[in-house]
C-alpha cells in the first residue's frame with residue numbers, strides 16, 4: 505500500500521463517485537470519526553420512511569419496512585461476524601454497551617480487562633454496572649501484548665475482555681481477531697467496541713459480543729446503532745421478555761427498543777447494503793491508504809507533532825500542538841476560514857492514555873492530495 509495518496513485526480517473512480525453521491529460540503533470533511541456524510545440516497549430513504557409514517561401510520565409503515573430491516577440486520581451481522589438472529593438495532597454504541605451489560609450474566613465486583621487506550625465513557629458504564637477494571641499490558645505503540653493477555657487468561661481470568669477495536673483519539677487498531685482466539689481458548693468472553701471500526705477495518709473477528717454505531721464510517725443516520733452477540737451466549741443472557749413483545753422473536757432481538765427511530769434503521773440498512781456492494785475489503789484498503797497518506801502529508805510541519813503508530817491501518821490521524829496553540833480556536837478557524845471540519849479530542853476520550861487534547865483529522869475514502877494540501881497550508885498559518 506502506498507503511503508502517499510496518488511497525486512491529481514483519484515485514479516479509482518469509485519471514491520470520486522462516493523463523494524458525488526453525497527451533498528456538497530464547504531470544504532474537506534475531515535470528521536468522519538465524529539459523523540460521516542450520508543449518501544443522498546440514504547438520507548432520502550430515511551426521509552421517505554418518515555413521510556410514509558405520517559401517511560399510512562407509523563406501525564403500518566414499520567411492518568411494510570420489515571423486509572428492509574431484516575436485510576439490514578443480516579448485512580450488519582455479516583459485517584460484525586455474528587448470525588443474523590444475533591443482531592439487534594439499538595440507539596448507538598453507548599446504548600449497545602448498556603444493553604449488553606444489563607443482559608450479560610455478570611456479578612457486581614466482576615473484572616473487565618481493557619487496554620489503556622479504552623474509550624473513556626465505556627469505563628463509566630463498567631463502573632455504573634459495579635465492575636472492576638484491570639489494565640492489559642501493551643507494546644510501545646499501544647497495541648495489546650498478546651502474550652501478556654494469554655498469561656492473564658491462564659492465571660487470573662477476568663469476567664470479560666473488552667477491546668475498543670479502533671481508538672477514537674489516535675491511529676491505533678487492536679488485534680481483536682487474535683485476542684478472540686486466545687479468549688475463546690480460555691473460555692473468557694471478548695466484547696468489542698466497534699464504534700470506530702465498522703466500515704473501517706475488518707470487524708468479523710469472532711468476538712462474543714460486538715457493537716457499533718451507524719453514523720461514523722458507514723455514514724448511516726444518527727441515533728441508530730447495533731449490538732451483535734455470538735450464538736453460544738444466547739441461552740445465558742438475562743433478558744426479561746416484555747409482556748408486549750411479539751412472540752417468536754430471537755432472544756437478542758428482545759434487546760431492541762420497541763419505540764425507536766425506525767426511519768434511521770431503514771437508512772442504516774441501505775448504508776450497510778451500499779457498503780457491502782462497494783466492497784468492504786476495498787474500503788478498508790483505501791482507508792488505510794488515506795490514513796497513512798494523511799500522516800505522511802502532515803509529518804514535519806512546524807508547530808505540530810503527528811501521533812503514531814504511523815503505519816496503522818486506521819484513517820484517523822491525531823496532531824499534538826507543540827507551540828501551545830489553542831485547539832478550540834484552531835478548529836474554529838479551520839471551519840470559519842477554510843471550510844475544513846476536524847475535532848478537538850479531549851482527554852476524556854481515553855483518560856488512561858491521553859494527557860492533553862489532540863486535533864483529530866478523520867478523512868474518508870474520497871480524500872484527495874489537494875484536500876490534504878489545504879489542511880497543511882491552513883494549519884501552518886496558526
Ligand SMILES: Cc1ncc(COP(=O)(O)O)c(C=O)c1O
Nearest residue numbers: 596597598599623672699700717
Ligand atoms: C470508540 C467509541 N466508542 C463509543 C462511542 C459512542 O458511540 P455513540 O455516540 O453512538 O453512543 C464512540 C463515539 O465517538 C467511540 O468513538
